[in-house]
Amino acid sequence: MLVKxxxxxxxxxxxQVIEAAVLLVEVKVKTTKTDKRYADVIIQDGSKSMEAKFWDYDEKEDFFSQLSTSEIVVIQALVGEYQGQLQLTIKEIKLAEKNAYxxxxxIPKSEWSxxxxxxxxxxxxxxxxSPQLKQLLDEMIFSETxxxxxxxxxxxxxxxxNFYHxxxxxxxxxxKFAYTVATTKQLTQRQIDRLIVMTMLHDWAKVIEYKALPDLGFTEQGTMLGHIFLGAHGTLNHMNEIEDFNEDDKLIxxxxxxxxxxxxEFxxxxxPKSPEAQILHQADIMSGNIESILSFMKEQEGNEESFTGKLWNMGTEYYKKSFEP
Ligand SMILES: [Fe+2]
Ligand SMILES: [Fe+2]
Known part of the structure; x- marks a missing residue:
């Protein structure tokens, strides 16, 4: 059965066995207890991403080893369920015909223009x-590079x-979240300046950590150093080049x-050692969690059940009637 x-x-x-064209995002080769190799793969299209298993890895080793990441493939897969989530077991896999897709x-896109x-x-x-803080953003974000x-x-x-933009x-x-908290709690202008700057830059180094779409993997720098270090390091380098950059602004x-x-442990x-930094942290969690819940519920819109499966990063299922008019 073909699914679009x-x-x-x-x-x-x-x-049932379904057939679909999907983007192969990740292939991890693993070994079972009985020493048989299999592949844990992640596939996706514009509508969602899913986990899948491919058990006969040894037979298809040549096929997998010639793949670069992020190729469009056509799969035939058996639909199963694991811990409340749908999971696919791939039976057949081949490269999609050139130019067919x-x-x-x-690749999903942001719904915001x-x-x-x-x-x-x-x-x-x-x-x-603060002119120095504006200059920092001019160089790190609003620049040609x-x-x-x-x-x-x-x-x-x-x-x-995990989409374009x-x-x-x-x-x-x-x-938006952080600014609302800052004005509600009447932080000073100086604190607000710093909060806006640290927020704009907090995940800045993800442009170094992740490969550009459609590749979804980590870069070597990203794997070795991570966006937290890369972000602080890049920011400090730029700060050191700006004249009269306030030392407390720098630290905070x-x-x-x-x-x-x-x-x-995360x-x-x-x-976080300032109110600004704690607000950033809370706002960051809120943005990530709410987005993951909403997009997870959207992925499961089609079926009739009252609850979604379990969303692994939140540890619970969601009540789908929340969206009823
Ligand atoms: Fe982060
Ligand atoms: Fe973030």
Whole structure:
């Protein structure tokens, strides 16, 4: 049975074999307890991404080893269920015919228009008073070398904002949430300046950490160093080139970038040590979590059940009637 989009696959397809053209995003070769090799793969199209297994890896080793990442393939797969989530077992896999499909159709895009995203960034940039802080953003974001990358990159490989313009959409969401908290709690202008800057830059290094779409993998620098270090390092280098850059601004902004994951066990080397940094951290979590819930619910729109499957990063299922009029 041919499916046009992965999101059409529902529990009604359980134990049936479907055929679909998908983008092969990741292949991880693993070994079973009985020493048999298999592949854990992630596939996606414009509608959703899914996990799949390919058990006969040894027979297809040549096929897999000649693949570069992110190729469009046609698969035949058995629909099954694992821990409440649909999972595919791939039976047949082959490269799609050249020119039969367009890569753009396999990559989700932000639903916000580019114009709206640009206006949003500009709005918050204009709220900053310190000329040094504006200069920092001029060099790191609003410059020929960085602007286009910043505007098109995804913000994550999976889970949230993993689409074209994902990074800037996520950044803008965090700016809106953070700014609302800052004005509600009547932070000073200086604190607001620093909050806007650390927020705009907190995931800036994702343009270095992730390959550009349609490739979804990490770069070597990203794997070795991660966006938290890369972001703080890049920011410090730029700060050191700017005349009269205030030392406290430097410390607080760098701490905000380094601390934005909020906990040492989530990859931050230090905890947020200013109200600005804590607001950034909370706003960052909010943006990521809400986006992951909404996009997960959207992926499962088609089927009739009251609850979604379990969303692994949140540890629970969601009540689909929430969207009923
Ligand atoms: Fe981050
Ligand atoms: Fe973030």
């Amino acid at each position: 989009q992965l999101k059409e696959i529902t529990k009604e397809h359980l134990n 367009q890569m753009g159709d396999f 580019l114009e709206k995203l640009e206006q949003g960034l500009k709005y918050f940039y204009d709220r900053i008073e 960085h602007y286009e990358k910043f505007m098109t990159h995804p913000a994550a490989r999976r889970v949230h904002h 994902g990074l800037v959409q996520h950044t803008l969401e965090v700016l 902004i760098l701490n905000g970038i380094l601390g934005h994951h909020g906990r040492l 990859g931050s080397p230090v905890l």
